Amino acid sequence: MTDPSLLDATAQAALVRTGETSAAELVEGAIGRIEKLNGELNAVVHPLYERAREVVARGLPNGPYTGVPIVVKDFDGTLAGAPYHAGNEALKEAKHVATTTSSLFRKLEGAGFVIVGKANTPEFGLMPTTEPQAYGPTHNPWDLSRSSGGSSGGSAAAVASGMVPVAHAGDGGGSIRVPASMCGLFGLKPSRGRISLGPDEHESWAGLVVRHVVTRTVRDSAAVLDVLQGYMTGDWYTAPPPARAYTGELGAPAGTLRVGLLTSAPLGLATVDAECVAATEETARLLESLGHIVVEAAPPALDDATLLETFTTVMLASLRADLATVESEIGRPVTAADMEPSTWASYEAAGAIDAGAYVAALTKMQSWARHAIAWWLDDGFDLLLTPTLCEPPPVLGDLTDPETGGGRLLPFVLFTAPFNVTGQPAMSVPLTTSASGLPIGSQLVAAPYREDTLIRVASQLEQARPWSDRRPAVHA
Amino acid sequence: MSDSFADATAQAELVRSGQASALELVDDAIARVEKLNGELNAVIHPRFDRARDEARGALPDGPFRGVPLVLKDLFAGIEGDPLHEGMKFLRDAGYRSDHTDELAQRYLDAGFVCVGRTNTPELGIVPTTEPEAYGPSRNPWDTSRTTGGSSGGSAAAVASGMVAVGHANDGGGSIRIPASCCGLVGLKPSRGRTSLMPDYTPIDDLLVAELCVTRSVRDTAAVLDVLHGAAVGDTVRAPAPARPYRDEVGAPPGKMRIGLLTHNPLETGEIHPDCVSAARDTARLLESLGHTVEETFPAALGNPSLVGYFTTLWAATLVYNIRYWERKIGREITPADVEALTWSLFELGRAISAPDYIDAQHATLGLGRAVEEWYASGYDLLLTPTLGEPPVELGTFATPDEPMLGFIRAATFVPYTPLANMTGEPAISLPLHWNGADLPIGVQLMAAYGREDLLLRVAAQLESARPWIDRVPPVHA
Numbered sequence: 001m002t003d004p005s006l007l008d009a010t011a012q013a014a015l016v017r018t019g020e021t022s023a024a025e026l027v028e029g030a031i032g033r034i035e036k037l038n039g040e041l042n043a044v045v046h047p048l049y050e051r052a053r054e055v056v057a058r059g060l061p062n063g064p065y066t067g068v069p070i071v072v073k074d075f076d077g078t079l080a081g082a083p084y085h086a087g088n089e090a091l092k093e094a095k096h097v098a099t100t101t102s103s104l105f106r107k108l109e110g111a112g113f114v115i116v117g118k119a120n121t122p123e124f125g126l127m128p129t130t131e132p133q134a135y136g137p138t139h140n141p142w143d144l145s146r147s148s149g150g151s152s153g154g155s156a157a158a159v160a161s162g163m164v165p166v167a168h169a170g171d172g173g174g175s176i177r178v179p180a181s182m183c184g185l186f187g188l189k190p191s192r193g194r195i196s197l198g199p200d201e202h203e204s205w206a207g208l209v210v211r212h213v214v215t216r217t218v219r220d221s222a223a224v225l226d227v228l229q230g231y232m233t234g235d236w237y238t239a240p241p242p243a244r245a246y247t248g249e250l251g252a253p254a255g256t257l258r259v260g261l262l263t264s265a266p267l268g269l270a271t272v273d274a275e276c277v278a279a280t281e282e283t284a285r286l287l288e289s290l291g292h293i294v295v296e297a298a299p300p301a302l303d304d305a306t307l308l309e310t311f312t313t314v315m316l317a318s319l320r321a322d323l324a325t326v327e328s329e330i331g332r333p334v335t336a337a338d339m340e341p342s343t344w345a346s347y348e349a350a351g352a353i354d355a356g357a358y359v360a361a362l363t364k365m366q367s368w369a370r371h372a373i374a375w376w377l378d379d380g381f382d383l384l385l386t387p388t389l390c391e392p393p394p395v396l397g398d399l400t401d402p403e404t405g406g407g408r409l410l411p412f413v414l415f416t417a418p419f420n421v422t423g424q425p426a427m428s429v430p431l432t433t434s435a436s437g438l439p440i441g442s443q444l445v446a447a448p449y450r451e452d453t454l455i456r457v458a459s460q461l462e463q464a465r466p467w468s469d470r471r472p473a474v475h476a
Numbered sequence: 477m478s479d480s481f482a483d484a485t486a487q488a489e490l491v492r493s494g495q496a497s498a499l500e501l502v503d504d505a506i507a508r509v510e511k512l513n514g515e516l517n518a519v520i521h522p523r524f525d526r527a528r529d530e531a532r533g534a535l536p537d538g539p540f541r542g543v544p545l546v547l548k549d550l551f552a553g554i555e556g557d558p559l560h561e562g563m564k565f566l567r568d569a570g571y572r573s574d575h576t577d578e579l580a581q582r583y584l585d586a587g588f589v590c591v592g593r594t595n596t597p598e599l600g601i602v603p604t605t606e607p608e609a610y611g612p613s614r615n616p617w618d619t620s621r622t623t624g625g626s627s628g629g630s631a632a633a634v635a636s637g638m639v640a641v642g643h644a645n646d647g648g649g650s651i652r653i654p655a656s657c658c659g660l661v662g663l664k665p666s667r668g669r670t671s672l673m674p675d676y677t678p679i680d681d682l683l684v685a686e687l688c689v690t691r692s693v694r695d696t697a698a699v700l701d702v703l704h705g706a707a708v709g710d711t712v713r714a715p716a717p718a719r720p721y722r723d724e725v726g727a728p729p730g731k732m733r734i735g736l737l738t739h740n741p742l743e744t745g746e747i748h749p750d751c752v753s754a755a756r757d758t759a760r761l762l763e764s765l766g767h768t769v770e771e772t773f774p775a776a777l778g779n780p781s782l783v784g785y786f787t788t789l790w791a792a793t794l795v796y797n798i799r800y801w802e803r804k805i806g807r808e809i810t811p812a813d814v815e816a817l818t819w820s821l822f823e824l825g826r827a828i829s830a831p832d833y834i835d836a837q838h839a840t841l842g843l844g845r846a847v848e849e850w851y852a853s854g855y856d857l858l859l860t861p862t863l864g865e866p867p868v869e870l871g872t873f874a875t876p877d878e879p880m881l882g883f884i885r886a887a888t889f890v891p892y893t894p895l896a897n898m899t900g901e902p903a904i905s906l907p908l909h910w911n912g913a914d915l916p917i918g919v920q921l922m923a924a925y926g927r928e929d930l931l932l933r934v935a936a937q938l939e940s941a942r943p944w945i946d947r948v949p950p951v952h953a
Contacts, residue, residue, distance in 0.1 A: 240716075
């Protein structure tokens with residue numbers, strides 16, 4: 001039998017189905033790898049080994065992933081009976097345990113996945129790097145001195161190092177795509193409304209946040225999207241259902257797609273590293289060699305400063321509202337001592353935002369999104385190609401350095417966050433590496449609700465330039 | 477002259493078959509507006525010359541080609557036409573729309589000819605149509621009484637026979653309330669069924685739906701067929717119907733399980749016996765048609781704190797709207813520019829924090845989820861009176877010294893309709909009952925999200941079991 005740490009979830013599930021291995025063996029294997037690697041990586045902050053063993057012993061549902069181990073992020077959803085600390089010291093000290101289970105965790109478990117632990121996250125998912133004071137930094141398996149990205153950096157490190165083939169992730173400004181890019185994974189941010197946040201949540205950060213997974217293979221992301229997508233009773237809004245299963249898009253002819261190429265940062269707010277430009281241009285050439293048409297073009301709206309203003313207002317107001325929930329969980333008002341200084345500064349800044357300003361920001365955000373989306377529909381583009389990030393993975397401590405006052409964050413969200421505002425599907429594909437061997441992702445953004453296009457082209461790219469043989473320095 | 481009480485479907489057929497021209501229909505409608513408007517004050521911006529020009533020209537070949545229509549003067553702007561939203565501020569500025577929005581365009585693309593824009597309370601806030609800017613609309617059934625609001629101008633125009641279809645929108649009952657007061661059919665569609673582009677505000681995604689008031693169920697169904705569907709930029713998109721809505725009219729509804737609610741779940745006052753009788757009478761009619769009616773309702777609706785959340789959402793949006801019009805006109809709005817209640821709510825709105833708004837929004841979405849679970853547990857419909865009282869006398873909600881008192885008083889009048897705005901579910905008011913004073917008393921049927929098909933099927937069944945088409949108000953064409 002092949003070492004399961006080298007297999008994706010689809011292949012691991014097949015081993016169980018054919019009887020070559022058992023769920024218990026796969027789960028013990030994953031636990032062993034976490035135990036072995038976590039000291040170096042700090043990817044998993046809440047091991048759930050006993051829970052996992054009990055779940056297996058009770059008998060697993062017969063789903064597409066029966067017996068496959070998975071890690072879920074300690075944010076972007078709750079699991080009844082498991083700790084939920086969101087990278088926050090106050091929740092950690094209160095030893096807070098969730099009492100409800102989010103629908104997407106139910107669906108993952110219903111598909112047969114076995115949750116073996118919860119992964120590290122920056123405090124309340126606010127950073128594109130995973131270095132919470134409460135739990136310490138997650139290290140990048142490709143270079144332990146570097147960031148694994150954020151906010152789903154614990155999940156990405158767990159998958160890249162082979163602990164598990166799939167890990168849950170959430171994305172409110174890039175938090176699926178950023179760590180996917182830094183850790184050499186495939187990260188697909190689905191459309192707004194594709195995966196329900198119910199039953200406890202209705203939307204998060206005014207619709208900026210969507211949830212899914214990071215994976216090593218395109219087929220795993222497609223197949224898990226088939227499991228997770230769809231309306232749940234009472235959802236506020238829902239994406240139009242796909243014409244067929246997303247796994248049906250794998251290997252399907254992509255036709256000739258019209259792709260716009262953008263390699264300079266929106267609003268000129270950062271310099272794009274030459275290696276990131278080169279990587280994106282290489283992806284462009286690869287797309288051309290596959291018969292697609294690539295032209296230098298991008299939605300003009302990306303250079304409209306409204307985007308940044310409204311994103312910030314919505315994010316700050318939402319953070320303050322989320323902290324009201326934390327107050328009810330810890331049973332007292334929050335103070336500066338309960339959170340990191342930068343989070344407290346955001347909390348205080350949010351106090352000045354009144355409802356009228358918030359409503360105005362939502363309205364402007366929607367109006368901006370409409371103009372941005374028009375580029376795909378009116379100008380006849382199928383995809384936008386950009387670097388996922390402006391720089392290769394930064395060293396730990398760089399982005400969180402208080403001296404910079406958050407000024408180092410922008411290069412790691414400028415290309416990703418606009419598509420949280422538009423709600424479009426977008427993905428980071430691990431096609432290239434830097435001269436020093438660090439992963440550099442390319443981002444592709446499709447028209448609204450067109451995950452099918454993304455999966456078709458991702459599967460084409462994966463086949464043309466496979467990445468599954470590349471292994472990081474720290475791997476099981 | 478064409479029959480003023482022919483519905484839009486019949487009028488369209490006259491044009492299609494060559495029995496009448498678009499211009500004849502439009503001229504007749506204009507004559508009726510001119511005859512009745514002095515008494516009713518339904519149409520505040522006549523559009524007679526443009527309407528005649530359009531009727532003479534090449535109208536779009538839609539299902540309502542040549543049929544006269546009124547648009548409410550709140551949303552549904554047509555480029556170059558006045559849009560005052562019941563505000564003195566916009567009236568005095570002589571404001572005209574600088575673009576045609578998606579909804580108005582879809583009405584025009586269907587072949588409708590707009591003969592005028594109808595009266596609305598200031599910014600659609602109160603459930604009666606008595607703006608200081610344009611004076612009260614009067615109910616064709618009793619001109620001393622309210623037409624309801626906020627689509628009261630459109631309802632008076634349709635009930636009196638000026639036109640067959642009046643555009644209406646509903647953020648707390650503003651389609652269903654005037655439908656009930658004026659004896660019309662008023663369907664508030666599901667959240668995200670009709671496009672709000674490009675004049676989006678966040679409250680629209682949550683509470684507001686666009687459609688019309690009509691005299692026949694088939695007109696409502698056919699108008700929904702031409703209006704529904706998202707445009708680029710709409711976030712909330714209701715699931716597409718399985719077939720055209722007009723096909724639901726006359727389709728067998730099967731045996732439905734229906735909950736009945738006749739007390740006030742928000743505890744904002746007693747329900748008038750006329751309204752309770754209307755709902756109970758309809759319950760018996762539904763049973764006689766083979767449906768099951770049970771005295772039960774989603775428990776989550778029985779929550780007086782919903783009133784506070786609803787007010788928070790509206791007041792915060794009012795702050796946005798006031799600031800929007802300030803920017804557009806280029807002048808600050810002062811207390812002298814708006815009605816006293818508008819100013820009070822504006823001040824209330826300014827004191828609301830962003831997290832309080834988010835809290836109210838999440839509470840609203842939580843209500844929707846809970847009520848949807850009630851339907852999923854095996855119920856098809858919920859039956860209620862549309863209103864808490866028969867159409868009230870004009871002036872009932874005007875309390876100039878304490879403006880908020882009138883707002884609170886209005887909550888007794890409308891204890892049921894805001895619930896469907898908060899849940900996002902479709903709801904329809906049907907003219908199935910008239911009280912001893914010959915005033916229309918509507919009943920409301922609500923359904924699960926996206927199930928306008930069920931409402932239209934049952935509405936058509938009720939319409940044929942107890943037709944209202946021969947009911948004609950004292951003031952009519």
